[in-house]
Amino acid sequence: MPETETFRIAKRKRHVPTARQRIRKALADWGVTGEPADTITLLANELVTNAVTHCRVSHALVEVTLTLHGPDLTLEVSDPDREHLPELHHSGADEERGRGLALVEGLADAWGHRQEPFRKCVWARFTLPERQEATRVPAGL
Numbered sequence: 001m002p003e004t005e006t007f008r009i010a011k012r013k014r015h016v017p018t019a020r021q022r023i024r025k026a027l028a029d030w031g032v033t034g035e036p037a038d039t040i041t042l043l044a045n046e047l048v049t050n051a052v053t054h055c056r057v058s059h060a061l062v063e064v065t066l067t068l069h070g071p072d073l074t075l076e077v078s079d080p081d082r083e084h085l086p087e088l089h090h091s092g093a094d095e096e097r098g099r100g101l102a103l104v105e106g107l108a109d110a111w112g113h114r115q116e117p118f119r120k121c122v123w124a125r126f127t128l129p130e131r132q133e134a135t136r137v138p139a140g141l
Contacts, residue, residue, distance in 0.1 A: 002067050002068060002069035003030060003067070003068045003069075004065065004066065004067045004068075005022070005023075005026035005065070005066045006063065006064070006065040006066075007019075007022055007063075007064055008061040008062065008063045008064070009048070009052075009061065009062050009064070010059075010060075010061060010062075011051070011052050011055050011057075011059070011060040011061065011062055011079070012052065013049075013052055013053070015052070016045065016048050016049055016052060019044065019045075019048045019062075019064055020041055020044065020045050020048075022064070023040065023041055023044045023064065023066060023075075024037065024041050026066050027040060027041070027066070030068050032068070032073070032128060036126065036128050036129070039107050039126070040066075040073065040075060040126060042103065042107070043075065043103060043104050043107055043108060043124050044064065044075055044077070046100035046101070046103055046104060047075070047077040047100070047104065047122050047124070048062060048064060048077055049100065050077075050086065050100055050101070050122070051077050051078075051079040051122070054081070054084060054086075055079040055080065055081040055084075056081050056084060057079070057080045057081050060079055060080050060081070061079075061080075062077065062078070062079050063076075063077070063078040063079070063119075064076070064077055064078075065078075071127050071128050071129075072125065072126070072127055072128075073125070073126045073127075073128055074123060074124070074125050074126075075123060075124045075125075075126070076121050076122070076123045077121070077122050077123075078116075078119045078120065078121040078122075079119060079120065080118060080119045081119075081120065082115050082116065082117075082118065082119050082120040084120075085113055085115070085120060086101055086113055086122055087101070088101045088102060088105060104124055108124035108125060108126060109125050109126055109127050110124070110125045111123060111124040111125070
């Protein structure tokens with residue numbers, strides 16, 4: 001049975017650290033620590049920051065969902081601005097912004113987005129190596 005953690009934050013930059021803390025806590029509760037937790041938290045920070053920064057719907061809520069199913073973890077960040085889909089941007093060396101989705105593309109096993117009737121969702125998937133080992137059935141059983 002998958003484990004899921006879902007929460008919402010107001011579309012305000014000051015709430016991004018709260019999202020990061022909630023994600024870190026959920027991962028720790030599931031035993032996801034170390035480098036995988038750091039990577040997932042970093043990418044969640046990028047996706048939440050993008051939603052907060054680029055959503056053009058006033059007084060919106062950004063929804064974050066983590067789903068852990070065996071060794072697979074899916075991170076989803078949704079907002080109600082379904083018409084403005086994320087685009088991968090190749091930043092120049094002197095640009096200070098615009099590398100978030102490049103990080104997601106480089107560090108997640110897969111990522112993408114989907115339009116739903118009243119929102120868009122940007123997602124990233126990860127396979128957790130230590131959970132893959134932990135879920136393996138010992139030989140001879």
